[in-house]
Amino acid sequence: MKIQKKIILGVIILCLIGITACIAVDLSSNPKSIIPTRSVEYQTKEELTDLYWQNKTVLNAVKESVISSKSLLRALDEYNEGDIAISYQSDKEYFNDEEWENIVTVFEKLHPSMLMLERKGHPLVFYLTFKHLKPGLDTKVVYLYWFPNDEEREYHEEPSVFPDGVFTHLDEGWYIVEGRYIR
Numbered sequence: 001m002k003i004q005k006k007i008i009l010g011v012i013i014l015c016l017i018g019i020t021a022c023i024a025v026d027l028s029s030n031p032k033s034i035i036p037t038r039s040v041e042y043q044t045k046e047e048l049t050d051l052y053w054q055n056k057t058v059l060n061a062v063k064e065s066v067i068s069s070k071s072l073l074r075a076l077d078e079y080n081e082g083d084i085a086i087s088y089q090s091d092k093e094y095f096n097d098e099e100w101e102n103i104v105t106v107f108e109k110l111h112p113s114m115l116m117l118e119r120k121g122h123p124l125v126f127y128l129t130f131k132h133l134k135p136g137l138d139t140k141v142v143y144l145y146w147f148p149n150d151e152e153r154e155y156h157e158e159p160s161v162f163p164d165g166v167f168t169h170l171d172e173g174w175y176i177v178e179g180r181y182i183r
Contacts, residue, residue, distance in 0.1 A: 032089045034107045041111040042131040043142055045168060045176050051110050052144065052170050059174075062106050063126045063146050065099035066117050082120035087113065110144075122155065123148045127177075143177045 043051065052059065066072065066086065072094040076084045092100045103115065112128040119125075126146045133140040147153040153175065157167055165179040 033087060034089060034091075034104060035111065037113075039111055040113045040131045042133045042140075043110070045142065045178060048110075048130075048142060048144055048176050049168075049170065052174060052176075055106065055109050056171070058102050058105050058109075059144075061102045062099075062115070065095055065102065066115060066126055067124045069094045069099075072117065076117060076119060083116050083118035086115040086117075112144075123152055125152060125156075138180060141179050143179075145175045145177050146173050147175065148173065 072084065072086075075094065086094075086103065091103075095103065106112070106115070106128070110128065110130075112130050114129050116127050116129060117124060118127065125148065128144040130142050130144075133142075145153075145156070147156070153167065153173075156162060156177070157165060162177060162179050165177050168176040168178070170176060
């Protein structure tokens with residue numbers, strides 16, 4: 001009886017060690033976010049409008065860096081999903097030091113969850129995603145989009161893309177897009 005208890009206890013300890021090792025390996029292989037996930041914020045249209053005007057220069061610099069990064073465009077082609085996210089420290093490989101510093105500044109000042117580059121068979125579109133408000137069945141979402149032309153904006157305004165999207169023009173291709181995410 002004592003031997004069985006020792007064997008069971010030994011197996012339990014080995015399982016705990018194995019689980020701990022798997023978690024440690026998983027966490028060490030997971031890329032570190034540019035800003036901690038808990039720092040991501042929901043922005044109202046008014047807050048995002050203010051943030052845009054306060055950070056217009058750096059936002060435009062980041063947009064230009066992202067859409068002109070040849071290595072990021074190659075990754076987008078290889079990924080073959082139609083869009084690619086920038087949200088981890090490992091994404092620094094696509095940019096020079098100055099460009100990366102600007103990207104980090106945007107994360108620190110606007111608190112987005114990620115920067116996105118989208119193609120999906122169309123011209124390049126750049127946008128920032130933010131935390132969702134009231135996650136659940138009916139969740140409010142807000143994005144800061146840059147469209148290269150009116151045709152691309154009009155495409156995104158179609159009901160099949162943003163069924164209930166509200167587009168607010170800010171400046172030179174920049175729009176706040178508000179919508180709902182319904183599960």
